[in-house]
Amino acid sequence: MSFDTFSRLAFVLALAALGWLVYRVGIRARLQRLAACPTPGFQAGNPALVLFSSPDCVPCRTLQKPEIAHFQQDWVSKVQLIEIDVTERPDLARAWGVMSLPTTVVLDKRGTAQHFNPGIVRRSDLIRQFASLEKLS
């Protein structure tokens, strides 16, 4: 392996590590910042799934809501679903740092954000995220 190839490989690995680090730190910082965000309709005692959507968000309607409906078949008694229309509550979207729709946030039973999911989140991921809350409690 020539020095040029080795240095390029090292550069790619360093960038990948940096990207991973930024991603993890970014998620942690975002969750800490979200701890102070208001969540209308949240009732302490049960974890919640907050869905940010809008009436003209196609993937919200065609992908995310069916996934959540599928997820709720098993978790309906345990999880509150809070849907926020960002066209009605742009202040909340700004406060939560919602950059794209759909975005979902998993709150623990105290209302603290534990998982932030920009884009489509699958039923299997929601189950894993809520199962991790049960392990924490």
Add this chain to the structure above:
Amino acid sequence: MPDTLKPVDHAALRVNQAVIILFCAVSYILNFWPLTAFTALLMTLGTLIGRPAFAFIYQGFLKPLHLVNPDIVADTPQSHRFAQGLGAGFLVLAVAALLAGWAVAGWILTGIVVILAALNLFTGFCVGCFFYFQLSKLHFFRSAS
């Protein structure tokens, strides 16, 4: 909304993104631009025929060997096609820059494609799909609202 929902295998999309990342990274590490050109060519062809560029790897090897299981959901394939076309456009520009001797610009453009594919693969945020739906709202596409 006129956008029609069709079954889309997201496992094939994820394999596609992973292979694009791999090929672009290897082409940079080996300083071998033809691999970037090959990736750009397959992505362009895939966009034209409406399939993921590296679907043949998934269909031919990974799926039959049960290394990757299908993950079929009702989705808008147009958005993924647009996203792939966007990536193909960046890679075509990257190859043109590399051929013109502008190595830094060429590899930066290749890096952008890697970042976009990695965002989609690891976080589920499809930047190309985001632009597709934003442009759809502006009636940019005839097939979408």
